[in-house]
Amino acid sequence: MRGLALGLSLLAALAPMHAQAQSAEARLAAYAERVERLEDEDAIENLQATYGYYFDKGLWDAVADLFAEDGSFEYGQRGVYIGKQRIERALLLFGRLGLGPGRLNNHMQLQSVITIAPDGRTATARWQGMVMLSEPGANGVWGVGQYENAYVKERGIWKISKLHFYVQAMADYDLGFGRGALRLEGPSALFPPDRPPTEVYRAFPSGYTPPFSFVHPVTGEALPVTQPADDVARPK
């Protein structure tokens, strides 16, 4: 559905404009909408980049403020936390408020592919998330994964309605992915999530493709994914 709608809106945007056939008012209205979509995309980029900057430094209250009231937060296999207050408390599982001494919590936000709904009220985006972690007494950690997020525009302001970071691989800094791959953390016993993980998977060395929210940019087709078999999570 979304693919069809996007395809149609693309066609509408790309159709040759017959200036003479359209009133100046109609043209202005069409251009205003196209500019608004460009601005929406910028606003969502800034929102997600800001999430990264706040998350890096353990600014959990500021992170929670980026979410819609009933927004959800899901990181790896930790399960889903729903609502700003629950999210803010769950973020303390990543460390105290404010970054502790000797800690590095970098979560880079790269490679956005943003899809804004035709009505301009909601959006989805995929992001590449490179991770660099450190804490006192432990070796550094490399990580990578993809975000598949959703956003909602409320009273002209974009907010995160769903944040889902599919952690794909984590590894010891020196050993690397080949020798030092780390397992994903499961749901916390200390502060259990509101829902179990949306999708069950293992990190590297198991292969797993986080599902694509966007449609193929050339064919306009949706991008369903076939996952490799997993004896436990996805038995044949």
Add this chain to the structure above:
Amino acid sequence: MRLALPLVVAVLAIAAAPAAAQSTDERLDQLEARIARLEDMNAIERLQKVYGYFVDEGQWTRLSELFAEDATLEIGGKGIFVGRARVLEYMQTAFGAEGAKDNVLAQHMQFQPIPDISPDGRIGWVRSRAFVMSNAGWGLPLYENEYRKGDDGVWRISRLSGPFTMYTSWEGWGKNALNNTWPDKFDPPPDLPPTTVYLTYPAYYIVPFHYPNPVTGKPFVPDTGQVGAYHRPPGTSEQAAAFEVGRLADGTQPIAEPPRDR
């Protein structure tokens, strides 16, 4: 690179035209051209980012569908593949079956794009880079790509050029550097030889820019003094020496495979 100059001129012309002398329709035409240019730049950046995600996940058929029917692809020192079908063959033969695979991590994180669009809105260019984080180690491809808008109004990759800056095993670039690839290094063979013979880190090669310096407007003109290890053809002692750097015992440079001992 020259192609980008008319673009700058066209943009300046739009900006400098006196508004008072124009009809409303003319001003609206110009406004639409500026909006379309922003949308087009987003569209070609998006193609490049989606290309990266498809590489990450081994989505080779979908990746090939990002390319125009007559597109070319050239990565590292491997040579040129001509046409969408050969792009697909290259990916499937060199990098394995479709889809995510156990024991393979090959993230090609895409960033730092410089997009430009031709004055007629039919051709686009992006200079950008990838940071490769794989189970085998680290890599730095750079891209100078060309995109074309088809008669159907859809942008496609018409030329993907991905010369390498640096590839290394998990030992890191301080201890190990892999030499550039070459046409018969792995299957399949290319249709045409490499555009340029160049060396990767610890040598360097400055990939020509499709656009001029954004402040001075001066084009970047490559010459052998300026671009480092440039034009060292196979068979020369310089190239032979480079092959000793970081070369694995069996002479291969695995991509997306676990590192092998020397």
